[in-house]
Amino acid sequence: MSSEKSVLDLKKGEWAFIKSLDELDLTCRLMTMGVLPKAKVQMVRKSPFGGAIYLKINESGVAVRNEEAKHIILEQ
Amino acid sequence: MTDTNRKAVALVGNPNAGKSSIFNQLTGLRQQTANFPGVTVEKKIGVAILDKGTKVDIIDLPGCYSLYPNSKDEKVVLEILTDKNNPDYPDLIVYVADINHLERHLLLATQLHDLGHHMILVINMIDTLQEEVIPDYKALEKRFNMPVVAVSSKTGDHIQDLKSEIKKALTSSPSLERKPFYLLNIIENKTAQLVAGILETNNLYLANIIGHHFKWMPHLTAAQRINIAAEVKHQGFEDIRFQIQETMSRFNDIQPLTVRVLKNTKANDTADLTDKIDGVLTNRVAGPLIFFALMMLMFQAVFSWAQYPMEWIETGFASAGNWVRYVFGQGYFSDLIVDGILAGLSGVLVFIPQITILFLLISVLEESGYMSRAVFMFDNVMQRFGLNGRSMVALISSGACAVPAIMSTRTISNWKERIITIMVAPLISCSARLPVYALLVAFVVPQTSIWGVFNAQGLVFMGLYLLGIISSLITAYVFSLFIKSDSRSHLMIELPQYKPPIWKNVFYNVKEKVWAFIWNAGKIIMLISILLWFLASFGPAKTMEAASERAQLEAVNLSLSDDDKDNLEASYKLEASYAGILGKSIEPVIRPLGFDWKIGIALITSFAAREVFVGTMATIYSVGSTEDELSIKEKMMVEKRPDTGAMVYTPITALSLLVFYVFAMQCMSTLAVTKKETGSWKWAMVQLTYLSALAYLSSLFIYQVFG
Structure with a gap:
């Protein structure tokens, strides 16, 4: 699993496509916010006090905690 | 306002889809806020006049993402839309989707479609599109087999068309020929058939949804619940995995459909603007600084902008009092009106300008989309105190009033974080404390400036607010050590595009809240003022x-x-009167805090609502003196202790009283809403007890150490 990249590995401004979501409890909720496999995700910035990141998914903004973001797996 | 014969139309949609604006467009001033019976969520009901003689009730349901709820708000929507016997079950759903987020917003629409609801699909915010390409709404109409209306809730474009579609839909029977978006898998299908038998419904998707949520759904009988549980277990019905499969499958249908509908339509480049603004507003350094600057500005605005209208109101009441005395002459009747009712009312109504400004600014912050940025920025900090980033919204709105603040915690899905937010929300100084602070602060420091820049009284004011904020964080931390968590805590929050506030929405919002303040506070104050006047004017004859x-x-x-x-x-x-007897009876308890029996009377009367304090002081000092021209403040300034001849309102006594009001839980409405939101008196009592203890001990400390 360690070879897989998650959204957390993106640097500020970088983008990638989502491959999958690997945590059952979070998946439904993330999907309703537009975090879907094949969607384009961009890392906008980290929150001022850390702990959360600002993502752009198909042009809409979503904030997630690092804990949640690490389950958003990216296409290689 | 609601009429049982009128048809009910429910507005449903994701958060930020512009539902409230459509609600305001449809109903105008014919709206009111009520609570869902048995449930604790606020609902807005209004009446829309479709054309001459046709009126319908419009219910604005809370924003909801899907039929798999993550918060209390969403559960309410599900409860209403899956139970035909629910008093709020609508005759028609008007589903609102934002054209800029069509894919996401259609998820819930497809679920409601499959539930078989009579529906109209509204595509909102068409004003944000560039005009070259017109979306293919017919494709949507065809797939959903229901009317589609494209509107702009901002400009009001095509709202009239929506009205006529609503009318048409209500007079015709729905076309139930529907091609489901989601086909149940084998296990789901089998389970749903059995559940459908238990519920006596023939909609399999409805049965499937109930199969997921039967554990908490209030409208099911115990027998139904047991039977469904048995079937679900027996068939190997998998909760989360099936939910994910269903959601995926729906998006697989929706994605190509939205591509077909939107073709090459482009939105105006507001997204770029949002990026630029957020580059500053959520910046690592500038973000928090701007946030605090905004809060200071808000604070400043409340005090400086409100000054003139407040003076007008005071002058108005003074001349009304003179007029009453002139017309009715001296006597008990004039005394009752002037010393009782007018004195009490003016003490509170004078704060309408400040409260209006406060609600206005908070409403603008919410409407513009800034609130969710505050949530994002401070989530990590809030977590350290056992709170959630979303608690920021509640704590900021608590600056206006704890009641809507506590209601706004419904978006926090984790129970522990939610309950802690509810517990500490009353510590943030609300607008009802303003009158008390404003009256007493003059006794602590004179109206001078420090270093020529800061107003001394302003600094004390700010200190009181800070005291509330800091103690709310400390208290939250202490609570977090004792309360167990029942589920994981989430952030996952939308950061919508910035938009200029729609002033109509802001206006209705502020109007509703200010009116609620005038009406609720006014009612209590009238009653208490009259009662108090009697108690203060009469006593045992001897x-x-x-x-x-x-x-x-x-x-x-x-x-x-x-x-x-x-x-x-x-x-x-006054001392010999019934009110005097009452105040004297609690004097031994409050004496160590530096309070005399007159303050005691005010503490008793302001137990129900803290703003009554000022009204009470006004009434007591009006009855206890013959000079009408002096303001309460001036009367209190010259008040002396009868035994020692010392001033009653020394700086330390005033400070002790101020700190008492920072902490004390003197608000029936807050206790009632805590009870409702937490489902038991237990938490309301915890709140009352810890806040009262905090108030008493802090005042005791101040008076004993510094006095």
Whole structure:
């Protein structure tokens, strides 16, 4: 699993496509916010006090905690 | 306002889809806020006039992402839309989707479609599109097999068309020929058939949804619940995995559909603007600084902008009092009106300008989309105190009033974080404390400036607010050590595009809240003022006479002027009155805090609502003196202790009283809403107890150490 990249590995401004979501409890909720496999995700910035990141998914903004973001797996 | 014969139309949609704007467009001023019966969520109901003679009820349901709820708000929507016997079950759903987020917003629409609801699909925010390509709404109409109306809730474009579609839909029977978006898998299908049998429904998707949520759904009977549980277990029905499969499958249908509908439509480049603004507003350094600057600005605005209208109101009440005395002459009737009702009312109504400004600014922050940025920025900090980033919204709105603030915690899905937010929300100084602070702060420091820049009284004010904020964080931390968590805590929050606030929405929002303040506070204050006037003007006949005689005697001995004699008599009589007896009875308890029996009376009367304090002081000092021209403040300034002749309102006494009001839980409405939101009196009592103890001990500390 360690070879897989998650959204957390993106640097500020970088983008990638989502491959999958690997945590059952979070998946439904993330999907309703537009975090879907094949969607384009961009890392906008980290929150001022850390702990959360600002993502752009198909042009809409979503904030997630690092804990949640690490389950958003990216296409290689 | 609601009429049982009128048809009910429910507005449903994701958060930020513009539902409230459509609600305001449809209903205008014909709206009110009520609570869902049995549930704790606020609902907005209004009446829309479709054309001459056709009126319908419009219910604005809370924003909801899907039929798999993550918060209390969403559960309410599900409860209403899956239970035909629910009093709020609509005759028609008007589903609102934002054209800029069509894919995401259609998820819930497809679920409601499959539930078989009579529906109209509204595509909102068409004003944000560039005009070259017109979306293919027919494709949507065809797939959903229901009317589609494209509107702009901002400009009001095509709202009239929506009205006629609503009318048409309500007079025709729905086309139920529907091609489901989601086909149940084998296990789901089998389970749903059995559940459908238990529920006596023939909609399999409905049965499937109930199969997921039967554990908490209130409308099911115990027998139904047991039977469904057995079937679900027996068939190997998998909760989360099936939910994910269904959601994926729906998006697989929706994605190509939205591509077909939107073709090459482009939105105006507001997204770029949002990026630029957020580059500054959520910046690592500038973000928090701007946030605090905004809060300071808000604070400043409340005090400086409100000054003139407040003076007008005060002058207005003073002349009304003179007019009453002029028309009705001296006597009990004039006394009751002027010293009782007018004194009490003006003490509170004078704060309408400040409260309006506060609600206005908070409403603008919410409407513009800034609130969710505050949530994002401070989530990590809030977590350290056992709270959620979303608690920021509640704590900021608590600056206006704890009641809507506590209601706004419904978006926090984790119970522990939610309950802690509810517990500490009353510590943030609300608008009802303003009157009390404003009256007392003058006794702590004079109206001078420090280093020529800061207003001394302003600094004390700010100190009181800070005291509330800091203690709310400390208290939250302490609570977090004792309360167990029942589920994982989430952030996952939308950061919508910035948009200029729609002033119509802001106006309705502020109007509703200010009116609720005037009406609720006004009602209590009228009642208490009248009661208090009686209690303060009358007493046991013997002691009242004795007080009168004593005053006469002393006046002769001290050879006082007539005016001074009258004042002395009035104050002795007040002491002998029923209110005096009441205040004296609690004096031993509050004496260590530096309070006398007159303050005691005010503490008792303001137990139900803290803003009553000022009204009570006004009434007490009006009854206890004959000078109408002096303001309450001036009367309190000259108040002396009868035994020692020392001033009653020394800086330390005033400070002790101020700190008491920072902490004390003197608000029935807050206790009631806590009870409702937490489902039991337990938490309301915890709140009352810990806040009262905190208030008493802090005041005791201040008066004993510094006094």
